Amino acid sequence: MMDASVAVTEQENVTENILGGKKVAVVFVLGGPGSGKGTQCSNIVEHFGFTHLSAGELLRTEIKSGSENGAMIDNIIKEGRIVPSEITIKLLQEAMIKSENDKFLIDGFPRNEENRAAFENINLSPDFVLFFDCSEEEMGRRLLGRNQGRADDNIETIRKRFGVFEESSLPVVEYYDSKDMVKKINAAKPIAEVFEDVKTVFQMYCPKHALLNQATQMPSRE
Ligand SMILES: Nc1ncnc2c1ncn2[C@@H]1O[C@H](COP(=O)(O)OP(=O)(O)O)[C@@H](O)[C@H]1O
Numbered sequence: 058m059m060d061a062s063v064a065v066t067e068q069e070n071v072t073e074n075i076l077g078g079k080k081v082a083v084v085f086v087l088g089g090p091g092s093g094k095g096t097q098c099s100n101i102v103e104h105f106g107f108t109h110l111s112a113g114e115l116l117r118t119e120i121k122s123g124s125e126n127g128a129m130i131d132n133i134i135k136e137g138r139i140v141p142s143e144i145t146i147k148l149l150q151e152a153m154i155k156s157e158n159d160k161f162l163i164d165g166f167p168r169n170e171e172n173r174a175a176f177e178n179i180n181l182s183p184d185f186v187l188f189f190d191c192s193e194e195e196m197g198r199r200l201l202g203r204n205q206g207r208a209d210d211n212i213e214t215i216r217k218r219f220g221v222f223e224e225s226s227l228p229v230v231e232y233y234d235s236k237d238m239v240k241k242i243n244a245a246k247p248i249a250e251v252f253e254d255v256k257t258v259f260q261m262y263c264p265k266h267a268l269l270n271q272a273t274q275m276p277s278r279e
């Protein structure tokens with residue numbers, strides 16, 4: 058028979074992080090604009106088998122698709138503001154359900170308190186938060202050199218994005234930090250060095266639900 062404490066954990070997990078009939082593991086990847094979130098996510102995907110979901114990229118795809126919300130999203134992004142959570146959450150949910158994977162890096166989300174609460178409301182929670190710490194001066198240099206033709210990578214919008222990051226996104230990082238869920242990475246170093254630190258975090262990480270499955274398979278100690 059199953060150990061009672063394991064049974065309770067199993068039950069808790071049933072109400073948590075179930076999406077489209079599967080248990081999912083989520084890691085939030087946060088950091089200022091240009092801190093290197095996307096760059097490091099590509100490395101994590103390659104080495105640790107996650108699926109990378111960039112909230113910003115999903116929104117840009119939505120604009121290009123010509124959907125009814127496209128023009129509104131486009132205006133918000135050009136002004137450096139944050140799109141209403143219901144739109145972003147829907148795109149993230151759809152992408153996770155469609156994917157065959159069960160491990161997701163959610164990059165650039167939650168960016169404000171409203172984003173964070175909306176995610177909680179769909180009964181999902183991150184295993185931890187990876188936070189890329191970098192000075193505005195360095196992030197600004199990187200954004201201006203990014204050269205991907207993004208409408209928001211201009212001085213005026215970059216300034217606004219930094220303001221929103223400081224006012225709305227940092228408090229979200231602080232919220233998770235108060236719960237001891239943040240792994241802070243010095244993102245000012247060269248790409249390969251940053252990834253060494255990221256690797257250390259992921260080498261020690263085992264998704265909560267994988268741990269749970271292991272626990273249920275262990276012979277009980279009588
Ligand atoms: N550690 C780093 N050192 C120097 N340049 C970097 C570093 N990480 C990323 N970059 C470059 O900075 C720009 C922004 O990186 P990106 O990963 O797109 O950031 P974010 O997703 O956080 O906005 C890109 O041109 C990228 O190649």
Ligand SMILES: Nc1ccn([C@H]2C[C@H](O)[C@@H](COP(=O)(O)OP(=O)(O)O)O2)c(=O)n1
Nearest residue numbers: 089090091112113114138139140165166168
């Ligand atoms: N959760 C999110 C994530 C991004 N956005 C919008 C607003 C952001 O300025 C843009 C670009 O975000 P993205 O994460 O792609 O890029 P930066 O980190 O700003 O370089 O997308 C949003 O409204 N809500």
